[in-house]
Amino acid sequence: MSVKAQELYVGTNYHPHDDKDQEKIKKDIGLMKAAGFKVVRMGHLAWDSYEPSEGRFDFKWFDFVMDMMNKAGIKVILDIAIRPAPVWLHHKYPSIDVTSPGGVAQYPNHRYMDDVGDPMYQKYAVRYADTLTKHYAKHPALLAFGVDNEPGDGPISYSETVRKRFVVWLMKKYATIDNFNTAWATQRWSRRINDFDEVGLPVAGEKNGAPEKILDFRRFISDEVNQILFKVLDRVNTNAPGVLTNTNAWYFSWMRYFDYSEIAYSGKMAREGCGYYPGNSLTTNWGVMNANFVISRNQFESTNPFWCSEFTTMTAVPNSIRKSAYATLMYGNQMVCGWTWQSMWSGEEQYLEGMLDWDGTPNRKYEEYKKIATEFKKIEKYFPYKASPEVGLAFSFPSQIASSSFPEAQDQQLQSCWNLFHYRNMDSRILEISKSSLKYKLLFVPGVTVMDETTANKIRDFVKNGGTVVMTSNSGVVDETGKVFASTHPGRLSDVFGIRVAGYEETEQMNEISRASLRGKKIELNYMGKTIGTESSRYDVIESKGAEILGSITSLDKDYPIITANKYGKGKAIYVGLPASGEVLGPLLDKLIDELGIKKGPQVPAGVMARQIDKNHFLYLNVTGEPKEIPMNGKSESILFDKSYDGNFTVAPYEPEFIEIK
16 A cells, blocks of 8 residues: 655544444544544454454444545554454453453453453454455555554463463473473472473562563563464455554553564564653643653664554643644654544543543644644655664663562663653664664663673674673673573673673662762762762672773762773773663763764754754754744744744744754
C-alpha cells in the first residue's frame, strides 16, 4: 500500500461497536471530515464484536463503517484485537485464564486477563487475525493493521500449564540437568533439581525468588509475548502483503514488561507506535518529556516514521494538546490520533472525556484537534523529521529485570541519559547493543546490569575501533544467567575501563562520617576542578588499574574516585560510579560533545525545543510562559503564520513556529 512519505496524519480513535447506529456513524464521520482528519483507529479491544461466538464472524456492520470512512477520504488503522480474548473462549479453554501467584484462577471479565502463551489461545488468536486480515486486506480505506493493543500490559499467569511450558523452555535452553543446575546456582540453599519437572515458578515476577530463576522466567514470558506478536505479524504479511503494520507498544508496563527489541529489530513492524499521554498540564513540561521518551524507547533504531496511534484528550488544558503535538514532530512522529473521539458511556473508562461530549456535541478538544490538522497541513511536506543521531543509549531487557532489586532500575538510568539530549535539542537513539551495528561516536551504557559475552565484545570492539563509551553504576554486575561475576567488575570489561569496581557503599550510612556534614543521600564530587552536588543511594568503590581519575567524591571521610577514563585501542572508556543523572553526566557530556565533534542542537534560549528539519527549515516550540527571542541572521519566513522576519524573532508562550530561511 502506497503511503506518502511526506505527510502528517491527524485523527481519532473511534469505537463504533459501542453504538452501531448508522445515522450516528454518518454524523460522526461528517464531523471528522469537517475537522480535516485523515485517519481513524478502530477495532481495539473488540474481538467479540466481530466473532460473538466461536466461528460465527459478523463483519457486515463494520463493512458499513469502513465504506463510510473510505467515502469520506479517511484512512483506517484496523486493530487486530487479539486481547482480550472473548469470554466464550475462556469458557471453552479455562487454561487461558490468568492464575494469580497464589494459585487462584482470575475471572476474565476485564481486559488483558489472558495467558497469551497458551497454545489454544494462540490458535484462536491467529485464526481471528487470519479471518480479519483476509476480509479487509484490500479495502480501499485501510491504511494499516494494528497488532494487538498495549502488548506488555496485563498480569502474568502462574498456572500449572504455564509451569509446564516453562519446563519445556528450560529443557530447550539448557539441554541437560547439570547445565541447568550450574546456571541456576542450585547449590545455594539446597535448591538442586534432579529432574526438570521439579522446577517451580517464582512466587512473583520480580524480587520474590532466586535472581537466576526470575530472570529466566521473565525471559520465557517475554518469548511467549513475542511469539504471538510474530505469528500475527506473519499472518498480516501473508494475507495483506504491502499493508503497513503498527502497534502502541507499551512493552514496559510494570505488569508484563517484555523485550520489545525483538520486534523492533525484526523489521516486521512497519510503523512503531505508542499511546502519547503527557498529562493535562500546559505549564509543566516533565509529562511531555516523559511521553517523548516513550517515542524513543519504542522506536529503537528504526528510521521509519513513528505513529502516536493514541493521543491525549481527557481534561487537557486548552492548547496543551497542540503543544504536545508539535513536540512529537521533533522525534519523528507522523501521527496524532486522539484518544478518544467520544466521552465514553460505559465500562472502565466511562468517565474519560473525548472530543465529543456524552451527548455527541463537539467540545473544545475537537476544535483543538481541528486546529492541529489545519496547521499540520501547512507544514506536512517537510515531515516526518528524520533524526541523524551520533549518540546511542543502551537499552537492556534482562538488565531491567535484574536491576529490579537496585534503587534505580535500568530504564530509569536510560531515561536520565535520554533527558540530557532532550534538554540540549539533540538527537539520540535508544538501542539494544547486541542487535546494533553501533555506528555512533558516543555510546552510553546506563546500568546495563547483565553483561553477556556478545554485549561485552561489542562494547570492547566499539572502543577499540575509536568509539567513546560512558558506563554508569550497576553495569556489568551479573552474567547472562543472572549470577554476580566472580571475576573483576565491571564483568568482562574491567580491562577496557582500566578499573576494579570493588563493590558499593550506602551513602546515607557513610554520611555519618561526612567531612561536609551532609546527610541522607547527598554527596559532593569534584569533576575537572568543579564542585558538583548530587544525590545517590549508593556509590561504587573504584580502584584505578591504569585509568585516569577525572572526578572524586569529596564530601565523605576521604576522597573516593568516582569518574574515570581509560584509553583502550583507538577509543576511550569512561566509568561513572553513580547512577545516571543530569548533574553528574551533563558537564561530562558537554566536554565530550566538543572533543568528539558531535553536532549540537539549534542554539536557542532555555525553554525552547528546536530541531533543524532540513537545510532551510527549523521547528521551534516555546514550552514556557514567557516570550522567547530566537537568534537568527538574515531573512526568514513563518510557514505556520505567514509572517516574514528580518533577523531575530520572538516565539510566543506555549506556541510553535516553523520557519524557512531565505
